Structure formats: C-alpha cells, structure tokens
Amino acid sequence: MNKTIGVLGGGQLGRMLAESANRLNIKLVALDKPAAPAKQITAHGAHVDGSFKDPASIRALASAVDVLTIEIEHVDAVVLAEVEAAGTPVHPAPSTIRLIQDKFEQKRHLRAAGIAVPDFVGLESNSMEELARVGDLLGYPYMLKSRKEAYDGRGNFPVSSRDSIPAAQAALAGRPLYAERWCPFECELAVIVVQTSTDTLTYPAVETVHADSICKLVYAPARNISTATAAAASALARRAVASFSGRGIFAVELFLQPSGDLLVNEIAPRPHNSGHWTIEACPLSQFDAHLRAVLDLPLPPSSLLPREPAIMLNILGGAASGAHLALVDAALATPRCSVHLYGKGPGTPGRKMGHITLTAPSMSEASALMAPLVHVADQIAARVGADVPPPLAAPAPLVAVIMGSDSDLPTLAPCLDLLEKLDIPADAHVTSAHRTPAEMASFASRAAQRGYKVIIAAAGGAAHLPGMAAAYTPLPVIGVPVKGSSTDGMDSLLSIVQMPRGVPVATVAIGNGVNAALLAARILGVHDVRVRERVERYASEAHAEVRGKEGRLEGMGWREYLQGMKK
C-alpha cells in the first residue's frame, strides 16, 4: 500500500490505473510525454518525461519506484529485464512482454502450450514468391500481419487473392510479417484475466464489436452465448494466461467460430479496452485488479462479478477535431450513462478520446438506451449520414409468452396487455410441445441467453408446454392452464401444476392470464425497484376500485346496485 508504482506509458490506460491508485492513496509515477493523460490526475513532481521505449527513461523511472508495470506492450523489454535483474520487480515479466509484443512468437508460444489459435505460418521473407507460397498453403483470403507494433487493425492486411499481394507488400513494407488463415467467426469475445501471485481469475466473457478494425462496443456479459460457451471462453482464457509468467491483467481476444469452437486471437499483457466496463459494473475494476495484482494485495474473486449488465461505447475522434463532443453531449443526457474523457486534447479520426459505460437491470434496457448513442457514434465516423434519423430502439423482450396453439391467444391477450401496461417488454410465440417439440426445446433452451428473464406458457388439455419449457431452461416458468372442451380446465391445471420433483412450474389459476403477468412483474420486481413500484401501484388501484364499489353499494343499496349490474 505504501509502495510507489511506475508505469511505462501514461495514456488513457495509465490514467484509469491512476484513478485506482488515487483511491487507495498509492503513488503512481508515469513515464510518457509531459502532461500525458495519466499525469494530469496525479499531482506530484516525480513523473518522468520521455518515451517508454527509451532505455535511459526506463532506467530513470525504475530508480524512482518500487515496482514497474506497463500500460502498453510496445516497450523496450530488454531494458525491463535489465532493471528487473537489478532489483526492481516488473509485472508482467519482461519475458512475457517480449513474447507477447511479437505476435508471431505469441502465437507459437500459445500453440506450444496447447491453446487453440487460428492456423498461422511464419514468413521467410516478404517477397512475392513467399506471399504466394503462403496463399497456396492457407488459401485466399488470408490475413497478413505485422509481427510487431500492431494495434487497432494497423499492421494487418487481408490478402484477398494472388493479385492483391503487391498491395499487401506496399502496405506492410519493411515490417517483419507472418500470416494467418482467414477465420470466419460468429462473434468476437474477450475475457479479462487477472493473474495474481496465487490465482488466475477472470471477469465474465464479453462480446466485442469492431468497426473499421477498432473496438467500438463491448457487451458485458456477452449476449447470445450459452452458459457453456461463456464457461469455455473463461477456461480457455485462463489456460492461455496461465502459460505466461508475471502478475497483472491480461486481455484475451477470442473468435467464436460457427462450429461453436473458440480460438484465441491475441493477448494483451495489460488492462484493455474490452475491460473498461468493469469500472462501473464490478466492485473491482480491471484497473483496481491490475494494481492489486502488481502490488500483491488481496483480490477477492467475487469482486469481479458484475452488478448489472453493461455496454461500453468508445468515444472516437471524427473528421473535425471536436466532432466526438456530439457523442459526449448525447451521453450526458442519456440515463444510466457514465462518461469518461481522457484529456487527450483535440480529436483525430479514430483516436480513442474517451468512452461511455451504460449499466441497467437488463441488457434489453441497456441496449435500448445505448442505441441512439451508437447512431451518433456512427454519424461521427461517417458510417451513417448526418441526416439519417436515429433508429427506433424498442427494448428486447424480458418475458416470453408462449402458447401451444393460437387458440390459447385469447387467454393470453389480457396477460400481454397487462405486461405492456406495466412497461415490461414481452413478445408472444406459438410453439407446441407435441407438434413442434424440437423447436420448443430449442426456444426454451436458448431463452436465457437471448435475454429473457421469465417465460409464461399457456396450454390446455394434456398441457405439457409449461413443464417441457421448464425442463429446458433455468428461468422461472409460469404456467397458465387453458380451459378446454372437457373437465372445465382441470386436465390443463393438473398437467401443469403436478410437475415431478426437480422441475417446478409456477402455476396460476385456470385461464388467468392477468395473474401470470402480475406474477412475472413480481418476479422482475425482486431486483428492479421500478417494477416493484408498478406492482404496488396496480395493487393500490385494485384496492381503490373495490373500495369504490363498496362506496357505491353502500350508497345506493343492493337492489339498485344489482339493477345497474344488469344493464
């Protein structure tokens, strides 16, 4: 706690690390240009002005601090090894930084450690013949990559055919290169890993969305992936990071392939853009965690669990130096948004000027609130015209209302109507346990990962739908027995309520869609205080309605009241 920490680099990552250090009153000393972002929020005279690639500056920093870390991997790892040998601890290890900063060596290391990576080959030279040989080997298109100094897509070139080899050579001239097989993916995931002196911990897997090769959006946790895929991503990332030595944050970027398999794309040995959301969403942010890991302070694993779903949107510079401020203004006026600006001066196209994190009780709500901001970001990047109106962003449904047959819809109409009145997004589906069993199973087993929180299922007769849905999902399932042509609905009721031990269905009264909606609201209200308030308002309105009837009955007497009822 009373150690001084030195950081190679003082950009936005160093600045956010400094925020964490400030909170714990830990002195952070940055090596970077004068008035770099990290230096602006740490008022002491000990910062080192210079380049994080300059040996003398690195040595000067080392002499001023107790422990060294990095916010960028493109540093002089040889000098870091030297200062470490001279007695200043460096995290992560200089050998790790050296390995990771050369992407070809990084990939070879990972493959040797048994980590799944895209197919890749080293290049003997950058000649036409060599690039053509690689084309024959990997097929077209393939990805030509600079081994070093590559970030945000700079240093990558997709070679679409033999004809585009000269363009590739020109774009990456003079750089040591390697090549990767083209890797189609369903989505890109990232896992922030913390390596401590005793543990390798992870934040939940997130989904990253890139535009123009730069990280644009991060959804945390990742949308639309199963619990099993999320667990596999964490496990793979943990294994990958455990193969490197040194403490601190590592970010592991992954491809989720159409087959469902995961590949490690690349690793950053430092806090990462895909982990900024942790500042608001988790008890300990990636910067808190990096600081604690480097200083060997305690790091309780459950402090990495998010409080709420979060979306991070980068604030990137546009064509004009102040173009990004339109996004800042929009974010300030958007509910549940936190805005970070890095103190970098005027914007340039694609430059990371800041970011926005939005958290909400559900990803559905977060996405709907974020949609207009994404539109502004796209306008700044000239991906959509300035005159294009923002999309209408309806929140994704939280309640799935399913029925075995459209003949159940009249029973469910009051349910859907009330959900709408209670401002709970819901949608309706026909899926039959008996006539479309596979579709029903697929729907129910994917419901949780699609963001549904509650399922309401109506069925009549041998009413299997609610129970079968419950068998395929960990979500609460509410069953509505529909009265059929015989037994007055008793067949439906018993088919729904008499579930065996292990698979509960929350059954409501025969034909009572309204109570199904109210039960869903009570369930959502367990966490969301706004929904709870709507439930209470509904109850007090019902109370007032009954009291009103009592008043009228008392006032007019029962005969006249009954007369009125008959009209």
Next chain:
Amino acid sequence: MNKTIGVLGGGQLGRMLAESANRLNIKLVALDKPAAPAKQITAHGAHVDGSFKDPASIRALASAVDVLTIEIEHVDAVVLAEVEAAGTPVHPAPSTIRLIQDKFEQKRHLRAAGIAVPDFVGLESNSMEELARVGDLLGYPYMLKSRKEAYDGRGNFPVSSRDSIPAAQAALAGRPLYAERWCPFECELAVIVVQTSTDTLTYPAVETVHADSICKLVYAPARNISTATAAAASALARRAVASFSGRGIFAVELFLQPSGDLLVNEIAPRPHNSGHWTIEACPLSQFDAHLRAVLDLPLPPSSLLPREPAIMLNILGGAASGAHLALVDAALATPRCSVHLYGKGPGTPGRKMGHITLTAPSMSEASALMAPLVHVADQIAARVGADVPPPLAAPAPLVAVIMGSDSDLPTLAPCLDLLEKLDIPADAHVTSAHRTPAEMASFASRAAQRGYKVIIAAAGGAAHLPGMAAAYTPLPVIGVPVKGSSTDGMDSLLSIVQMPRGVPVATVAIGNGVNAALLAARILGVHDVRVRERVERYASEAHAEVRGKEGRLEGMGWREYLQGMKK
C-alpha cells in the same frame, strides 16, 4: 464542459468531486491548504493555497474560475455574495449558505417553509437563568447546540438536568447557541437531493448509524422502512431543499420518530458523507450530480437509481496514527468492497481517513460481508476490546418459508433443506391465515421491507395462507398445497391456485416442497448469476442421476433392476 470550477475547500469531499471532474476532463481548482486531498489528484498550477474563510483567497479563487461551489459550508458567505455580484456564479446561492451555516436560522427558515423540524427555541444569552428557562420550556434532557461551526457532534451538548447546565455552559462557552427539544427516534435517515436549474431530484432514502456523534455506517436503501416511509422521506427532503435557492447537492438528515412521523434534523448544502455509497452503487454519484448541477449539465433522473444495495463504512482514525490501516487491510480482503483513502496523512481519533463501500445483490449479503469490518472499526474506536472475536454473521434470510400449522413442516422440510444446499438463506415461520390473521397480515406486509425476496407458503384444506400472504405483499409468493385427510390434497391445490385476478400465487404440485425451493432459486437467479449457476448444476446432477439409472437398467435388465428396487 470547458468551464473551470472553483471549490472552497479541498478535503475529501473536494477530492471526490475532483474525481468526477477528472472523468469529464473538467478543470477543478481548489482553495485550501497546500497539498490538500483534492489538490493531490488534479495536476495543474492553478490551485489557490489559503483558507476558504479568507476573503482575499476567495477573491483569488473566483478570479481564476468560471463558477464557484463549496465542499464545506463554514465559509465566508459575505465575500461569496460579493463575488457573485461581481459576476462569478456561486452554487448553492451565498444566501443559502449563509442561512444554512447558522443552524438556528436554518431551522427558522425550514419551519417558516412548513417543513417539520424538532421543536426549538433561540437563546437570549448563555446565562444560567436563560438555560434554565429553556429547560422549563422544553423539558430535560434537551439539546443545546452551537448555531455555527458545528459538525460531527462538535458543538452539541445534551443538557440532562438543571444540574448539568454549568457543564453545558463550559463546553459551549463563547458560542452563539440555540436549544432543541429532545427527539427520540426509531432511526436516522438521510436523503441526498440534487437541485438543478429545472428539477429537484432525490437518491433513495438511506439509513445512517452514528457512533460517538460521527457517522459510522450508511445503509442504502434504508433497511426496515416501508415504501411509504421512504417516499415520505424523499418528498419531505425535496420540499425542504426546494425552499433554498441555488443548484447542487443538498443532504437532508431526518429523524424517523416512533410515531412514524419524520422530522428534518439538519441540511448540508453540499455533497455529504451519507451519499458516498452512490459512487459505486449509482450510475451517477452525488459528486457527478453536484458537478452536473453546478455546471448546468444534463442529469437524467434514473441515473440516481442504485444498481444494488450498498453499505458504507467510514474509516476513522484511532488512538495510534496508523490504527485505521487495520480496517483498510481487512476491507481489501473482503469481497465486493471498494476502498477510498483520502490522502490525509496520519490519523487522529475520529478523523475521517477514508471509507469503504460494499455492494451486493441483497442487503442480506452486504450486511453479512460487512459485519467483520464493523467489528474491526469498533476495535479501532476502542468500542470493543482487541481480543473480542468478530461476530458470526449469518446472512439475513432472503426466503420466508411460512406454514399455517406445524403439521405442514414435514412437507416443507425438503424445501428448507434444499434452500440450504443451494446456499439461499431462508427461515421458517408458523403463521395462520385463520388462527393468527393479524400476525399473518403484519408478517406479510412487512416482509419486503425486512429484506425477504420470495415467500414460500404451505397450507392444507381451505388453504388460504399463500393467497392471503400474496394479498399483503408485492413479493412473489409460492404456494405449496399440503395433502390433508380428504380429497387427496385437491382442496388445498384449488384453494391456492384459483386466486382471483390481481393477486397471483405461484402454485407448485401437491406436497412438492422441493419444487417450491427450486422455483425460489429460479426467481432469485433472474438477477443473481451465482444462484442461476446453482440451479443449472442441480439440473445437470438430476440429469446425470437419471442417465445413471438408465445405464444400470440397460446393463442389468429390468427383472434384476426391479429385484434391486424391492430390497
């Protein structure tokens, strides 16, 4: 956004305001001693060294900034009025600061505005006769208070009897005083209010716990108060603050009396210790909100809603200068804790050195995690001995399992057992809709404010308990029909499931306590991913169990299997 904000005072409140300003890259200039906490995290040469009571320093600050605010109200309000007249906006208004810094004037203002406050009288002098006259008027004990420069209990003296008047005179010698009637309270509440150019917004009411007259703990939202009391507290605080002019944060401290009535104790015209929890728990903290209000930036009301329940514990100095560090060490190792240290140097007894905020999916979990830290804080303050072991802190129950008669307990035992296995804190109660109707109503109507999230109710025969409980609570109620002596449980089932429109009961199968527990887990798992994982693990274990049976049946043939079942 590109305005410079000046702050009178650079202590911990100024420092946390500077954190918010740094995030938005807004320049904050503090007037206080050199290297005051706020200055440590804002690296520019524009800070003003001096006292926030010194007219020349205030004028120097005003000349360097676009707008002025305060982090302490004991400033020179006359000079502030002068700089405001000269063209530098001041928030809150100097007239508000002047009114509030004199507690007697503050109370008179509030009473004139129709705000409920404790009974109080002004003193003509500090003489024995005058203090005795006040004793006759207000009764003993009464509270003698300094009108100015009072904080953290300093400046207050309880006058227990006529005999203690000389001690009171000595303690508060030379200070202008007023007196308040002794005010017994159930608990102390606080509401952080934000006054913007167009709105008066509030964070949820919190519960504050003081020890030795200093704020020790804050529970957010307040425990054990009804929705109606919370709403009344917010409304009263909003009305009180709306009576003052000027933008920014105001903290309103309230007494909840045994009658249920609320009184305003006092108001601070700035961010406040009772609002520190908002940094972690809300999308916008009180410091973010203060900054936005003062600079007239947008402030979406729903950004003040907490993501999770939170508890704040102050880190106060102890007898030795580093005594408080024991609490810091304990907090670093505690899950879900964020630690703030203010950079104040060595600790002195009772000095606010930092604070801890802990958030969790439920107040139950937050309290259990916080309990050992409260114990360490009490040891530092010498309220408990160093050799006293920490209390065993079991989390408060999230699920209430209620039964109309202890004869239902055998049905509920597997339910309670499974809840324990799923690590869901629960407790059991006997309360009958028919034999103890008032107690049942009281239990159900207070269940939500006591922290329960789900109610499981079992009953047999004319089984009214689940439905009656549901009528008194907005929580989801799960009904378990118990099989009685006739109709094989059908009477219980229909009594529970056939609820009228408006009041749902989530009914499970007759006698199926296990499914009630699993349904409660599915409901809690909607928000708490750890519970969701336990539900999924239970399902996969059940899956493996059935698959195992299938394997054995296939292996040994049905005859031998049946033989084995008969043993």
